[in-house]
Amino acid sequence: xxxxxxxxTLEQTIENISDFPIPGIQFKDITPIFLNPxxxxxxxxxxxxxxxxKIDVVCGIESRGYLFGIAIAVALDxxxxxxxxxxxxxxxxxxxxxxxxYGTAEIEMKVGQIKPGQRVLIHDDLLATGGTTEAAxxxxxxQGAIASQFSFLIGLxxxxxxxxxxxxDAEVYQILHY
Numbered sequence: 001x002x003x004x005x006x007x008x009t010l011e012q013t014i015e016n017i018s019d020f021p022i023p024g025i026q027f028k029d030i031t032p033i034f035l036n037p038x039x040x041x042x043x044x045x046x047x048x049x050x051x052x053x054k055i056d057v058v059c060g061i062e063s064r065g066y067l068f069g070i071a072i073a074v075a076l077d078x079x080x081x082x083x084x085x086x087x088x089x090x091x092x093x094x095x096x097x098x099x100x101x102y103g104t105a106e107i108e109m110k111v112g113q114i115k116p117g118q119r120v121l122i123h124d125d126l127l128a129t130g131g132t133t134e135a136a137x138x139x140x141x142x143q144g145a146i147a148s149q150f151s152f153l154i155g156l157x158x159x160x161x162x163x164x165x166x167x168x169d170a171e172v173y174q175i176l177h178y
Contacts, residue, residue: 001042009039010176014154028154028178030064030125043175044068047123047151048075050173055149056118059083059109061136064125068153072123081113083122083136094142098135107132109139116144127152127174130161137168146170154178 001009013036017027033040047068051058059081060069066082073080086095086106093108114120120140124133127150137147147168155162155174162172 001038001045003046006039006042006046007176010043010153013039014176028126030067030153034067040071043153044071044075046175047072047153047173050151050171051076051121051149054119054171055121057081057114057145058121058123059114059136059140061107061122061124061132062088065123067125069123072121072151079113081109083107083109083139094139096135096138096142098131100131105132107135107139109136109143111143114140114143114145118145119148120145121149121151122147123151125153127155127161127165127172128159130159130164133161134164134167137165137170149173 013032015029015032017029020027057079058069058073060066061083062085070080086108089108089110092111094111095106095108097104097106122136140147147170149171150165151173154176156178165172
């Protein structure tokens with residue numbers, strides 16, 4: 001599928017849900033993508049093409065980052081590593097706290113699943129403020145690896161997440177921009 005056709009099809013497929021999960025939020029529901037195997041395949045091909053021959057590992061952020069991240073890793077024939085919410089992984093793990101609008105959260109990654117010097121793609125479905133992705137990149141760095149790429153199905157420009165990720169001197173790719 002050509003890039004412009006992919007973008008157009010995704011824009012027609014992704015549903016906008018007003019006032020979810022709270023009033024004022026325009027939620028981007030990506031689940032209709034999974035009803036169309038050819039569209040899903042095209043999304044994976046596009047995301048994998050961004051990283052081809054540039055990375056050694058894909059890390060996916062829980063939970064929607066797994067939906068595409070695992071398939072990207074398979075397409076590129078590289079390992080996939082989970083980044084999970086606190087308390088979901090057995091030890092040993094490394095963790096990183098980050099700020100939310102009202103409070104803090106924490107994510108974790110198993111120790112030793114990425115190696116020092118490896119080039120890592122961090123994938124999630126959506127880039128908003130960039131806080132979770134920034135924390136994921138810090139986890140990668142704690143293990144001596146390099147967050148060399150970030151990829152997302154959707155990027156929300158007004159929330160300036162890409163600016164937060166600029167500190168990592170890494171490529172950032174988003175198929176759709178809102």
